[in-house]
Amino acid sequence: MSLGQQVAANLPFLRRYARALSGSQATGDAFVRATLEAALADEELKQSLEGGRIPLYRAFNKVWSSAYLEIENSSESAGEHEAGVQDRLGAITPMNRQALLLTTLEDFSPAQAGQIMNLEASQVEALVAEAVEEIDKEQSTSVLIIEDEPLISMQLEDLVTSIGHEICGTAATRTQAQEVVAEKKPGLVLADIQLADGSSGLDAVDDILAIDSVPVIFITAYPERLLTGDRPEPTYLVTKPFQEQTVRAAISQALFFGSSRPLD
Numbered sequence: 670m671s672l673g674q675q676v677a678a679n680l681p682f683l684r685r686y687a688r689a690l691s692g693s694q695a696t697g698d699a700f701v702r703a704t705l706e707a708a709l710a711d712e713e714l715k716q717s718l719e720g721g722r723i724p725l726y727r728a729f730n731k732v733w734s735s736a737y738l739e740i741e742n743s744s745e746s747a748g749e750h751e752a753g754v755q756d757r758l759g760a761i762t763p764m765n766r767q768a769l770l771l772t773t774l775e776d777f778s779p780a781q782a783g784q785i786m787n788l789e790a791s792q793v794e795a796l797v798a799e800a801v802e803e804i805d806k807e808q809s810t811s812v813l814i815i816e817d818e819p820l821i822s823m824q825l826e827d828l829v830t831s832i833g834h835e836i837c838g839t840a841a842t843r844t845q846a847q848e849v850v851a852e853k854k855p856g857l858v859l860a861d862i863q864l865a866d867g868s869s870g871l872d873a874v875d876d877i878l879a880i881d882s883v884p885v886i887f888i889t890a891y892p893e894r895l896l897t898g899d900r901p902e903p904t905y906l907v908t909k910p911f912q913e914q915t916v917r918a919a920i921s922q923a924l925f926f927g928s929s930r931p932l933d
Contacts, residue, residue, distance in 0.1 A: 672719055676705075679722050681893070683729060685906055686775050689922060690733070690767065704729045726771070726785045766918075768796035773915035774907070800921075801914065810856030810924065811837035815846050815873050816888070817865035821909070825859055825888070828913050832920070843868035843876070850877055857923060859916075862889040884923035888916065 670678075680701070687697030708715045708728060717724045764786065771782040772793065779790040779797070786793065812829045814836065816822040822839050829836060834857070838849030842864050849855075858877060860870040874885050890909040905919045 672715070675721065676718055676725065679725055682722075682775065683725060685892070686726070686770060687729065687733075689770055689774055689905065689919070692922060700729065700733055704732045707732055722775075723777075723781055723784050726775070726777075727787075730767070730785050730787075765796040765800040766922075768793045769800035769914065769918050772797055773912050773918050776912075797914075801917065809833045809835065811835050811853065812857045812859060813837055813846065813849055813855035813877075814839045815841075815858065815860040815864070815870050817841040817861060817863075821861075821888075824913075825916070828916055829859070829920075832917060834920075840873070841865040843870075843873040846873040847876055850880065854881060855883060857920065858883055858885045860885060860887055862887060862891055886916070886919045886923055 683704075684697060684701050687700050688694050689697075691697045691700065704725075708718060714728055718728065767786060768782055768788075771777045771785060772779060777785065779793040782788075782793045783790045788796075812834050814822055814825050814829070816825060816839070822841075826836050826839065837853045837855045840846035840849055844866075855877075858874060860874050862870045864870055864873070870887070870889075874887075877883055878885070884905070886905040886907060888907045888909060888911060892906055892908045905923050907915050907919050
């Protein structure tokens with residue numbers, strides 16, 4: 670497999686990580702592009718990418734860290750909207766969130782995440798523990814679960830309630846989701862893509878977003894259906910089978926930004 674093919678195979682997942690880290694598809698993609706541009710300009714960095722996902726994410730992390738400092742230090746000259754975005758990015762991207770996303774969303778081991786972040790595995794584990802503690806302090810909300818597999822739905826219910834949120838309803842079809850929302854507007858939606866009667870979780874979510882902007886997290890065994898780059902992609906996307914910490918991290922991010930629509 671050529672270097673280009675290796676990078677292309679890992680690119681959708683790096684974009685997912687960048688999007689979750691920044692809270693924005695546009696911002697995440699910009700950092701990914703900057704990483705690829707840096708690799709093209711540096712032959713040594715380019716050759717290092719032959720090592721697979723870890724060096725690719727490590728290269729991204731270097732670009733992210735340097736640019737993050739520039740963003741943080743330039744808020745005085747930014748416009749009101751951009752300054753607000755920068756404030757959010759500054760609050761959502763400390764190292765503990767990076768460690769949590771790398772070890773949950775991206776399924777790296779603490780040692781691998783340490784290679785990416787230039788830390789010891791024990792330091793990564795400590796950062797993850799801090800992130801989990803932070804997530805547990807999130808303000809509670811009501812959650813709608815759109816999932817047609819009963820065992821997974823029950824697992825998500827237990828997880829959601831264990832971190833202090835309530836369940837406003839569960840739905841296995843688009844119609845059931847509409848019925849729940851007609852009774853009570855959720856503060857957060859966890860949605861599968863493929864539902865029991867052949868209906869689409871995407872359509873169910875579109876129905877909800879047509880009423881109001883609500884944070885949405887897609888939890889699916891088919892991430893490739895959403896990670897195409899051909900349409901606006903969900904900011905929060907968790908792949909089945911999932912780790913509970915991955916869902917906790919996504920809930921924290923989604924509630925922080927208060928919307929499933931990426932920041933522009």
